[in-house]
Structures are given as structure tokens and as C-alpha cells.
Amino acid sequence: MLNWPQKAAVALLEYGVHDSHNATNRQRIVVANFFSIIGYSITFLMSISAFVNNNHALGISLFIAGCIFAFAHFLNGFVKHENSYKWSANIVQTCLIVLMLYLVYSGGKSNTGPLWIYIVPPVVFFFGGLKLGGTYLFLFLTVVGMMLFYPADSFLATSYTFDFASRILFSFLTVSLLFGFYEYSRQLAIRHTQQLSDKFEKQAMTDPLTKAPNRRGMKEHLLHEYARSKRSGRNACILLCDIDYFKEINDKFGHDGGDHALVELTKLLKMNLREQDKLARWGGEEFLILLPETAQKQAYALAERLRAAIDNSPVSYNTKQIHMSMSVGLAILDPEQSVDNAINEADKKLYKAKEAGRNKVL
Ligand SMILES: Nc1nc2c(ncn2[C@@H]2O[C@H](COP(=O)(O)OP(=O)(O)OP(=O)(O)O)[C@@H](O)[C@H]2O)c(=O)[nH]1
DSSP: OOOHHHHHHHHHHTTTOOTTSOHHHHHHHHHHHHHHHHHHHHHHHHHHHHHHTTOHHHHHHHHHHHHHHHHHHHHHHHOOOTTHHHHHHHHHHHHHHHHHHHHHHHOOGGGOGGGGGGGHHHHHHHHHHHHHHHHHHHHHHHHHHHHHHSGGGTTOSSOOOHHHHHHHHHHHHHHHHHHHHHHHHHHHHHHHHHHHHHHHHHHHTBOTTTOSBOHHHHHHHHHHHHHHHHHHOOOEEEEEEEETTHHHHHHHHHHHHHHHHHHHHHHHHHHTSOTTOEEEEOSSSEEEEEETTOOHHHHHHHHHHHHHHHHTOOEEETTEEEOOOEEEEEEEEOTTSOHHHHHHHHHHHHHHHHHTTSSOBO
16 A cells, blocks of 8 residues: 555656556656656756845746746646657756756856756657667757857856866766667667567467467457458458368377378468468367458358368378368358357357268358
């Protein structure tokens, strides 16, 4: 259970996060909010301090910056837009950069203003990434360099010693390079994690033996097609195919022979299907084929062609021939009914095809 200060902190950080945001955008909003909160908390405090020290110009500048940071924070909440965090992040960055330039220009309190510019690299790299963040940083560094070293302090309202200015610039450059390298490593790690996650996701949806989608992979295709036929009003069909007497094939040719037959059968089915059709290994010796935007008559003709192709193409295995046949149950993927209904219907038809002597389409 969170106590009330923790709850308040969470509410402030997650301000503007909606259910529609994905995990990455949620994180960006939270970080944009975090930077805004840090931004206005510090600038308001510094502003009070500047007023107390009778530095009104600095006090007003910091107060305005604080208001802009606060605006960036609350923008996420009252603009209900998918990209509102980007605007908020842009405001935070721009305001920060302008404020930092002003601190360099004016010297801030007791000429310590330039010491704040180290906040810039992490912020611009986080929001802009390596390329955009690097570009912003390069421009910022060029402007700061000009301000610090232009003859006769023409772009400064104060004056810095040469030693101070050059150390500020070199240390800033070092910090920027370190953050740039950190950002580069972070992006590499994110890309690597994403690639791994895509690979595992693909593996989880693929049958390792035949490399065809498995039941889980096919469920995605079925739901996608079901939604599409609901919109278009055009039916799809499904074929549930089961190899006849497969146990006998295993008994006769061994498990490896059975595996080989399954792989070759998958290739044969794929060869006889159209580009848009989807084939999946539904179970042991059972395959499910999805035929998008296909009427029952066409689906029947296609199923009959597949059945005949399997029946007439024995598979070679170790100098022997494995002859296979398959029974097929056909069902319409009716948008008025559920996907499970269609699968049950195809299953019943398949059972009847088996009962009627196998090697049949029903
Ligand atoms: N080699 C191999 N065999 C499998 C695999 N998955 C399931 N099987 C076998 O497939 C056989 C299916 O047998 P049954 O369900 O009795 O069906 P069947 O012999 O094809 O008979 P009908 O379907 O009634 O025509 C079983 O012996 C399973 O062990 C696999 O990945 N590789």
C-alpha cells in the first residue's frame, strides 16, 4: 500500500498517462513529467533566491522558465492527444536550452550560471536520441562557445576569465561525449532486446518441425481475417486437414519417417495454395488452412485439389515411398458467428469425412 506522499508523487509523475498509451510512451510521459517537475521546482526556488538578492532580471527569467516547465507538465493532462508528451518534451528542452543560454549570458548568481549547463546533455539525448540530441548539443555548444570567447565579451552581460570559460567548455564537451556514448549503448541494448523479443515472439508462433505457424500463430491470422470479413462482409473459409492413418506411417517408417512426411506434406500444401492463404500446423498430423475472401464453392475446389495432390504425390524417404492421403473438413468463417464456431464446424465435417472412408473433402 502506498502512503499519501507516494501516491501524490505517482499521480504527478503519471499525469497524462492513459490506458491507450503503450509501455514506451508511458515511460516517455513519466520522464517528460519528471524533467518538468525537476525543472519548475529548481527554477522557482532559484527565482525566489534571485528576488531575495535583488536580482530582479534573473528572478523574472527564472520565474517565467518555471511557469513554462509547469505548463509542459500539465499539457500532458489537458491535451488528450497521442503525441502530447512530444510537445511537452519539446517545450522542456527548448525552455531548458534558452534558460541555460540566459544563465551563461547573465552569469546567474555570482557568475555561477554556466555551472548549470551540464543538465542539457542527458535531457536532449533522452528526448531526441543520439542523432537529434547530438545535433542540438552541437548547436548549443557552438552558441555557448561563441558567447564565452567572442572578443570583448560582446555576447555576455558579464565577464568570465579565460581559464574558467575554457574549462567549462572542455568539461561540458567531456560530459556530452560520455552521455552520447551512454545513449549509444542504451540504444544498442534496446535494439538487441527488441530483436530478441521479436525472435521469441516468432518462435512462440511457429511450429519447429514444419516451420509453419502453429495453433497460436494461426489464431492471430484467424482473428485478423474474422475482423476483416466483418468489415467487408465477405466470407472466408477454413479447411481442417488430417492425414489418414498417420499412426501406420509412423509404425512403418519410424518416427523420423513420420516427421519427414509431415515436412514434405507442408511443402506440398504450400505449393498448391495461393499467396494470401495461410497454412498452420494445428496439431500432431492436423493442419488448418485459412482461405481469405473465398466462397464455399471455390474453397471446396481448392480443398479437392489439395487432397488429390497429396494422394498423388508419394514422399521419398530412404529409397522408400511414403504414400499419404488426407481428409478435409470445410467451414465458412461467417462474420455473424464466432471463429470457434467455424473451427467446431470444420472439425465435425472432418470427423464425418473420416467416417465416410477418409481421403475426402466434406
Ligand atoms: N512422426 C510424428 N508423429 C506424430 C507427430 N505428432 C503426432 N504424431 C502421431 O500421429 C499419430 C496420430 O494417430 P491417430 O490420432 O490415431 O490418427 P491416425 O492414425 O492418423 O488415424 P486417423 O486420423 O483416424 O485417420 C499418432 O501416432 C501420433 O504419435 C509428430 O510430430 N511426428
